[in-house]
Amino acid sequence: MLHLQHNVVSILCTIKGMIECHGMKTKENLFRTREEALKHARSVMKRIYHQADRALLITKHISVAMKAEPDSDDCGSxxxxxxxxxxxxxxxxxxxxxxxxxxxxxxxxxxxxxxxxxxxxxxxxxxxxxxxxxxxxxxxxxxxxxxxxxxxxxxxxxxxxxxxxxxxxxxxxxxxxxxxxxxxxxxxxxxxxxxxxxxxxxxxxxxxxxxxxxxxxxxxxxxxxxxxxxxxxxxxxxxxxxx
Ligand SMILES: Nc1ncnc2c1ncn2[C@@H]1O[C@H](COP(=O)(O)OP(=O)(O)O)[C@@H](O)[C@H]1O
Ligand SMILES: [Mg+2]
Structure with a gap:
């Protein structure tokens, strides 16, 4: 079984890869029409948005996970x-x-x-x-x-x-x-x-x-x-x- 180490860095790499791929396709005129290019850009943005959301959630989890000390008023209530x-x-x-x-x-x-x-x-x-x-x-x-x-x-x-x-x-x-x-x-x-x-x-x-x-x-x-x-x-x- 594959055990992946997912973290914010891998998410940023994914986002970077998606942007690079879109840039390369645009540069090499691989889209047949303007509409096709726009459709692709929209789908890339949607995926980037989703990945950014995941990165934010992970960051939030990391900050809580790193704190073992009580930090909320109702700890132990x-x-x-x-x-x-x-x-x-x-x-x-x-x-x-x-x-x-x-x-x-x-x-x-x-x-x-x-x-x-x-x-x-x-x-x-x-x-x-x-x-x-x-x-x-x-x-x-x-x-x-x-x-x-x-x-x-x-x-x-x-x-x-x-x-x-x-x-x-x-x-x-x-x-x-x-x-x-x-x-x-x-x-x-x-x-x-x-x-x-x-x-x-x-x-x-x-x-x-x-x-x-x-x-x-x-x-x-x-x-x-x-x-x-x-x-x-x-x-x-x-x-x-x-x-
Ligand atoms: N109820 C469960 N049954 C089987 N495997 C589990 C269960 N709970 C956790 N695991 C295993 O523990 C791993 C770590 O869980 P977790 O820390 O919640 O991370 P994640 O769910 O993001 O993988 C999971 O990837 C899974 O392999
Ligand atoms: Mg889990």
């Missing part, structure tokens, strides 16, 4: 996993056809709020869902689960898993997933910054992320965050959360 997940899934349903994709939400309505910025959790779920949808080619199951891990600490740890029934990830790739610019996708589909961003967003909210997968058996991303406050049920029984 209280957020509902279930509400954010629903928001993200609804956004995706407007963008993609979910006809062959089943979304299973196994987060109990009683699940306690976690310590994470609302926008950061949105971004984290958005990236994980986008990767899963792309991996499954919009066919399969996308499942979120949330549990509590009890230890000797006062508060349990919130453990959230996002799983898909896609093709899974081979072992040699698994260890590289969170590297910046690591991607197995085409230039149009991926930048290789999604999971690097997920890692840093989780980190700046005091959380963490790991991936587990086996080729052919789907993929699971496990997120851990602090629980913001306990409700009545958590004190009674840790098992009360299974939805």
């Amino acid at each position: 209280e957020v509902s996993v279930k509400d954010v997940w629903r928001e993200v899934v609804d956004t995706f349903k407007r963008r993609y056809s979910f006809e062959s994709l089943e979304v299973l939400d196994h987060v109990s309505a009683e699940y306690p709020p976690i310590r994470c910025s609302h926008n950061d959790l949105m971004e984290i779920f958005y990236i994980l869902v986008e990767n899963a949808v792309q991996a499954m080619n919009q066919k399969g199951k996308l499942i979120i689960r949330a549990n509590l891990q009890f230890s000797k600490e006062d508060y349990p740890l919130a453990v959230i898993t996002v799983s898909d029934t896609g093709p899974g990830i081979p072992e040699d790739i698994l260890s590289r997933l969170f590297e910046p610019f690591f991607t197995t996708k085409s230039l149009e589909e991926g930048s290789g910054l999604g999971l690097c961003l997920v890692k840093n967003l989780a980190k700046r909210n005091g959380g963490s992320v790991t991936a587990s997968s086996f080729k052919g058996c789907g993929t699971t991303f496990t997120l851990s965050f602090s629980v913001a406050r306990l409700g009545r049920m958590e004190k009674q029984s840790p098992l009360a959360y299974a939805a």
Whole structure:
């Protein structure tokens, strides 16, 4: 499999190549009519616009990915996993056809709020869902689960898993997933910054992320965050959360 390193430099090279190609065709009078030249110029501009958009998005991702320190006021604030997940899934349903994709939400309505910025959790779920949808080619199951891990600490740890029934990830790739610019996708589909961003967003909210997968058996991303406050049920029984 080809692992491409997509970055702003490669996008600029693509843009430069498109302009050079158009310039050369014009210089050598390769267009039969003025209309044909204009049509070509319009299509080149459209592609340049699209590439520039991608470069801007990558630049934005890089700037967030490079910052592990909290930089937003709501870093570590209280957020509902279930509400954010629903928001993200609804956004995706407007963008993609979910006809062959089943979304299973196994987060109990009683699940306690976690310590994470609302926008950061949105971004984290958005990236994980986008990767899963792309991996499954919009066919399969996308499942979120949330549990509590009890230890000797006062508060349990919130453990959230996002799983898909896609093709899974081979072992040699698994260890590289969170590297910046690591991607197995085409230039149009991926930048290789999604999971690097997920890692840093989780980190700046005091959380963490790991991936587990086996080729052919789907993929699971496990997120851990602090629980913001306990409700009545958590004190009674840790098992009360299974939805
Ligand atoms: N759910 C998944 N199933 C299979 N492969 C995945 C999944 N999520 C991520 N990957 C792999 O991890 C790579 C890096 O993901 P990411 O950092 O989001 O970058 P990008 O999506 O732009 O390639 C992807 O190119 C893909 O190979
Ligand atoms: Mg991605």
